[in-house]
Amino acid sequence: MNTVPLSPGQTNAALVSRRTLSRDTLLGYALMLPALVAILALVAYPTFYAIGMSFYRKLLGAAEIPFVGLDNYITVLTGKLFWPSLVRTIVFTLFSVALKLVIGLVTALVLNETWRGRGLARAAVLLPWALPPLTAVLTWRFLMSDATNVLNYLLFKANLIQTPVPWLYDPEWAMGSIIFINVWRGFPFFAITLLAGLAAVSPDLYDAAKVDGAGIFQRFWNVTLPGIFPVLMVSLILSTIWTANEFGGIWLLTTGGPGQATTTLGVATYLVGFVGVRNLSQAAVYSILAFPILIVLVILLSRAISAREESVL
Numbered sequence: 001m002n003t004v005p006l007s008p009g010q011t012n013a014a015l016v017s018r019r020t021l022s023r024d025t026l027l028g029y030a031l032m033l034p035a036l037v038a039i040l041a042l043v044a045y046p047t048f049y050a051i052g053m054s055f056y057r058k059l060l061g062a063a064e065i066p067f068v069g070l071d072n073y074i075t076v077l078t079g080k081l082f083w084p085s086l087v088r089t090i091v092f093t094l095f096s097v098a099l100k101l102v103i104g105l106v107t108a109l110v111l112n113e114t115w116r117g118r119g120l121a122r123a124a125v126l127l128p129w130a131l132p133p134l135t136a137v138l139t140w141r142f143l144m145s146d147a148t149n150v151l152n153y154l155l156f157k158a159n160l161i162q163t164p165v166p167w168l169y170d171p172e173w174a175m176g177s178i179i180f181i182n183v184w185r186g187f188p189f190f191a192i193t194l195l196a197g198l199a200a201v202s203p204d205l206y207d208a209a210k211v212d213g214a215g216i217f218q219r220f221w222n223v224t225l226p227g228i229f230p231v232l233m234v235s236l237i238l239s240t241i242w243t244a245n246e247f248g249g250i251w252l253l254t255t256g257g258p259g260q261a262t263t264t265l266g267v268a269t270y271l272v273g274f275v276g277v278r279n280l281s282q283a284a285v286y287s288i289l290a291f292p293i294l295i296v297l298v299i300l301l302s303r304a305i306s307a308r309e310e311s312v313l
Contacts, residue, residue, distance in 0.1 A: 050284040060278035068281075076285045084260065085268040089290075092179060092264055093244045099183045100239060104190020105232075109224075111191065112198045122195075129188035137252045140181045144168050168254050171261035178250055178262055182243065190235055197231035198224070237301045241294060265290050 054072055056065045076082050111122050128136065143151040144167035152164045167177040201224060209219045225232075247266035250256065256263035256271065263271070265286055273283025 051288060053281050054284045054288055056281055058280040060274065060280055072279075072281045072285045073289075076282055076289065081260075081263070081268050081272070082265075082286065082289070085263050085265050085286075086290075086293075088175070088262065089244060089264040089266075092175065092182075092246070092262075093240060096179050096182045096186065096243045097236065097240050099179070100187045100190050100243075101232075101236060103183065103187040104235075105194055107187065107191040108194035108198055109220075111195055125188050125191050127188075128185050129192075131185075133185070133248055134252070136185055137181065137249045140184075141168065141253055144177060169258055171258055174254055174258060174261045178253055181253065182246060182249060185249070186239060186243070189239060193231055193235045194228055197228035201227035233301055237298055240297060240301070244290070244294060 055067060055069060057068045057072070058065050107125060111118060111125065142148055146164075146166065146169060149164060151167065152161065155161045155165075165173060167173050205223045205227070206219055209223050214222065245266055246264065247270065250262055250264060250267055251270065254262045256267040269283045269286040272278075272286060273280050
């Protein structure tokens with residue numbers, strides 16, 4: 001096979017291109033290095049430390065840390081707290097994320113339309129998300145408290161209830177109450193992110209769908225949903241992780257009660273590590289056992305995103 005020899009000018013150009021590429025590559029690694037160090041320091045080290053500690057018996061305040069092997073895992077998996085807490089975490093996460101998604105999507109569709117006062121409405125939607133979590137949760141605890149009965153009073157005046165509801169103090173109402181508050185705090189995240197996704201959908205696609213005779217639901221299914229699908233799935237992944245790891249709101253509202261009605265894995269981890277037996281090693285086991293569940297969920301959602309993008313292409 002005959003090859004065309006490169007001229008000196010072409011050879012020099014190739015060398016300069018390689019040197020430039022090499023410099024750009026080194027610059028890219030140099031810019032990534034601080035983020036990599038931060039990730040290793042803030043994520044990798046605590047994770048591996050917790051895994052290592054799970055094979056020892058570390059009691060809060062105790063100096064001795066004897067090696068116990070798999071005893072902590074056996075104790076947690078055969079105990080009466082882990083599995084019910086896992087079920088409550090799944091229930092809390094599924095209902096909360098599903099409601100946040102539906103309400104956030106409907107809100108985004110409404111805010112995407114042109115009508116008077118839309119800008120003010122967009123700002124108002126952000127308020128539950130923008131409020132400090134402590135302020136928001138304590139406000140709802142005050143409204144639902146048996147001592148104040150503010151929420152019950154308002155509902156009674158509106159003829160929506162006939163007897164006071166023990167929102168946070170009855171096992172039948174407590175889980176629904178914390179789900180409601182979590183949805184109220186979290187749906188603006190879906191609304192704003194999906195609104196940004198809607199802004200990227202070309203109006204020409206809607207015009208073409210109207211010309212083809214597509215109705216409002218057909219336009220939503222064939223134009224809106226595919227256009228916002230990547231944003232929707234990323235928001236869904238983030239919200240699922242945040243909701244499954246929820247602790248502060250539940251602890252401030254019910255401290256996991258009444259009884260264990262709202263004791264999720266996050267609350268159970270705190271109870272084991274700092275309130276009950278104060279066994280930090282067993283508390284680490286709770287976190288380690290919950291980690292694969294979140295990983296599997298993220299993988300499934302990521303595959304859904306990839307499959308959707310490939311079908312579109």
